[in-house]
Amino acid sequence: MIDKLEMFIALANERHFGRAAEVCRVTQPSLSSAIRQLEDQLGVQLVFRGSRFQGLTPEGQRVLDWARRIVGDMRALKDEMRTVHSGLSGNLRIGVIPTALPMVADLTAPFTARHPNMRVTLLSRTSAEILAGIESLELDAGLTYLDNEPLGRVTQTPLYTEFYRYLCAPNSPLADRAQVTWSELIHEPLCLLTSDMQNRRIVNQHLAEVGVRISPTVESNSSIALVAHVKSGLWASVVPMKLAEMFTGQGLKAIPIVEPEAEHLVGLITAKRDPQTPVLQALMDEAAKLAARLRQ
Incomplete structure (x- = not known):
């Protein structure tokens, strides 16, 4: 059966x-x-x-x-019977929103070090695809936004707060600014994530709050593609702080966006189950430890 x-x-x-x-x-x-x-x-x-x-x-x-x-x-x-005999083992499938990819190793590195028989498969997915994947049993867990759109029946482990940066080349008119406002982005040549990405919906939301509507000339579902266009000097972008920090040492400028300084919570989600599987419980425990380290 x-x-x-x-x-x-x-x-x-x-x-x-x-x-x-x-x-x-x-x-x-x-x-x-x-x-x-x-x-x-x-x-x-x-x-x-x-x-x-x-x-x-x-x-x-x-x-x-x-x-x-x-x-x-x-x-x-x-999973539980296998754990009784040989400890945690198997393959863990985690869907990750593109903007969280820069920090996912902070979770998977200590997890695999603690459980050497575990393998991890990371899949870049939209927030909607992560929820659907967990429901259909195609994903075991996901890293996604916790506070912007409904998540349904899942267990949540908050990880970190996402802030936003204006990423630009040194020749950008705003490159020397200590801060920029959301309303000032109306005149900038932006490349942004596609509208099926929750990060793009968040960016659109904060622009709309200050009466700005933008039609970017370049859109992509890849954060790396956005950064490549910014490095050309012809575009700028709005990206999470953790992604921006990966490229500021390569000549790009990452400027805080204020009025407001928006923030959104990112965390780990798994199917709601009681008791939780040993593998997912171990992953959730590792996520809680990571969140505590990030708060320090």
Whole structure:
């Protein structure tokens, strides 16, 4: 039954029989047969079928919610039993918003040092993708904003407060300023993250608060791409302080943005579970230690 539920979850995630079969490492006929057997066992139709996958039935959607809980609990049980015998081991999948990537090693380095049998896979994701990934069991945890948009049913561990900097080349008209205001950015040639990124929505929010609306000539979902454009001397950007600090030694200027000096909380989120899995509890404990160090 668990194997069939895992195949059903994969189908719901991929929305394609062939791709779901690849994820489960079975043939497409085997996956289709498993889904039909699950339907027979439960006595309901789970999937609308045609020449291709056409979505879940209402009953299928309800079964999906149960399947995720059951499979999540089974994975947690296996995790705990494995820990009893050999300590923490396995692969931890963490989704990270792009603006938090500069500090993620502050969390993963001590975690892997303390638990040498653990492997960590870091995936750059939007805040919405992180929430969806945790819900679908494709991610184990995420580093994202905690205070700007609803998070739903997750466990939160605050890490640090994000502040914002005007990042520019030395030839920028504002390069010698000690501070700039949000309203002064209206005349600057900006490159910003794309609108699906929560950081961009935060920037837009603070600009709107002072009556400024900006249409950047360059947008990207990569922070590195933004910095590359700033280094050309033709653009400037608004980036988190921790990202700006990585490049100020390379000739770029990072100037605090005030009126207001905006701040937003970033932290670790995991699926809400009681008890928590040993691996995720260890990660949350490490996050709490990091937060304490950052406050000092």
